[in-house]
Amino acid sequence: MIQKQQSMALSPYMELYNLIVPADNMLRKINELIDFSFVYEELKDNYCLDNGRNAIDPIRMFKYLFLKTVHDLSDVDIVERSKYDMSFKYFLNMAPEEQVIDPSSLTKFRKLRLKDINLLDLLINKTVEIAIEKEVIKSNSIIVDATHTKARYNQKTPKEVLMDRSKKLRKTIYQIDENMKSKFPSKTTTDVLEDEIKYCQDLIDVIKKEEVLVQYPKVKEQLNLLEETVADDVEQLQISEDKDAKVGHKSADSAFFGYKTHLAMSEERIITAATITTGEKNDGKQLEALIEKSIEAGMEVETVIGDAAYSEKGNIEYANKNEIKLVAKLNPSVTQGFRPKEDEFEFNKDAGMYVCKAGHMAIRKAKQGKKGEGRNQVTTYYFDIEKCKHCPFKEGCYKEGAKSKTYSVSIKSNEHTEQAKFQESEYFKEKSKERYKIEAKNSELKHRHGYNVAKSSGLLGMELQGAMSIFTVNLKRILKLMNQ
Template structure:
């Protein structure tokens, strides 16, 4: 159970923090910046208030998760560092002599206490609230983009995943002491996950029996990761991949298996909205919801900045209806038509297309296709008798066909207006800000662990994104506040 009131820490040693945690320490500054009681109010419904043993304060457990993403640590390494790092203990509101939690408590907290699916919105809203209160956000523009996160359980078999992690341990050990090869057990030859798990446990045991090697940080971290993976697979032997992850595409020839986090961010690099989806979802479909979520935090918005994924017709109409500029280039397919350079040229005087052989279309027809989002097109028809004897018919005319047509899609009024806007100097200047969100994506992934999911499932990914974005926003707020001083 938990109390409705926050715990007051009493210890004769609290004065140590004033000596060893300087005023400019980031964790001290975060404690002074944020009133974390909002976490207690948000999560207390997930605890019993009048029965059972006293639970570890939810604010402290949440702060553990923040430390995990700020410093990109495994659960075990996080708890280990909390034993001796006084800045960690200060941040966690612990007495210097107080014992730390068991690492398994973090897993239980994530699974049993963070049940609120609105956690992501709540944490972002809180950080934006602080930024607005401190008068950090001045701009009225938001930049939108999506970043991908690979699933922890990838599109490989459980055996392959376990083999990869045990290999990392052995490799780290061999770099220190190659003679350890003789002590490791023989690799399993079966396709049974249980056998592979047992092999991993034996690898862990061998390393831990060599304390002079096991305590080397580079080896210890790899062993801790292997332990977490073994624990996860022991609990969920059916996981051959993540049940909620999907195959997404970064480019025509590049794909990933996992999730997407769709983001909106101000010019000051404060994230104002986020949505987590499976990896196959289209970026542009989430623009309007990101804008609405950003407005709910209290932001005024007059400009939306994104790549070509956000220039679809619905988004252009949305921006126009809400008196916003949409700084997003039209896709070349829309700007230049859906046809490749097949050497059909338009004769403006005749108002007809001419083929490579120099034959002009004989007539044209207006083709109004069904569907509110489908642009009409014009069908240009050619004399098929000329096509039958044309030396350039390969790839252009199918033998035996009774007609030869050439279609050109007509741009909508919205597309034409957007094309004109993107030629202006105003558009070009505003578009220069888009790099900021690419840098933010890199920070989230490479400094704070959002590159790979820390657990399975969409809800686990939402928790990871929520705590990561909250931590990154707080760091950015502190940086901007320090620059103002």
């Protein structure tokens, strides 16, 4: 059975922790800050309590995942480090001489025990609860934005994924011993995926026989990463590219293949809510969910700060209905006036273009009409006619034989007078200055916690990565605010 609360094993060496792990160590502080027994309560239904041998405590397994997120290492390397890093053992509630888990247990925990758990909301709500309890959140505003994450198989074929990882491993080894070239198996000359998988396995086998070589940390980490990819992801590789990932647009000229994480964050830089979607989803459509999740987590939301993507008509109406101040600049192409087929065309604020329901972006736009002529000006967006001819949604949208496909939006501000007036207020201008904070948080997630590339395939895998990454940055931020 599993224990409800971990208890550290009795050991004559326990005093070592007081000597080796200082009071200001981050992991010691986190252990003191949070009671991890909530993990047990959430996961107990995923364990059999009266059959089989004793399971490894889920709290310890969860803490391993936390350490993996902080240090961005493979399962094998994070377990290996826990053999000798005393701060790790202290954090994991282990006796100094206690044996570590088998890395395969961590892989199974991640895949089997965490399924059917809404880990994203659970971990965010837990950290917000702690932040409110410790009185580090004092504001009643949230800042909203979206950040993109490239798919792990970023528009590469499965064979290219393996080739890239094996190449990095060989390059690392050549820096140490170029003579290894003669020992390595011959590279594949076919386009058959199974041949590349076999080559990688042969390469791993050869390197493992070099006892001196594998002691180098940089070799060991690259080797473990390739081995984990082959063992953990062969099934996904055979499915080919990540089927959940979609193409999204960062600007009119650049796109990415992957996912979006839509975030809400307090002015104190604590993330209060998140939703994870495929890459093509519109940022503004997530606003209601982010506000409601933040309130559910314990935030009092009086003001929402975001960019022009969040100022569409529906969001203004929602904010007014709920007496929330929406600090997001109006964009005439998105919010002003009625426009036809609102459900079929969505505005991409980064590219400044409309995207049809097939996912095709307009290739140019032009403003028509003149001010003061007694009729509204319109912005007309032009789509690639060749794509329209073969589009599965062309019925009712594209007329056979037509030389162009356009979509026009009326530019008028009658229905947004109050929002336009609010936009000129000092309060709006002051609160707008807070928006840069969430861009810095996005950068922290990407550059310190590997959030620029998905660690696995599929939306569920992305949600697990998001949950652990946000949990980590929130706890670090809470500790920093408590020390100030």
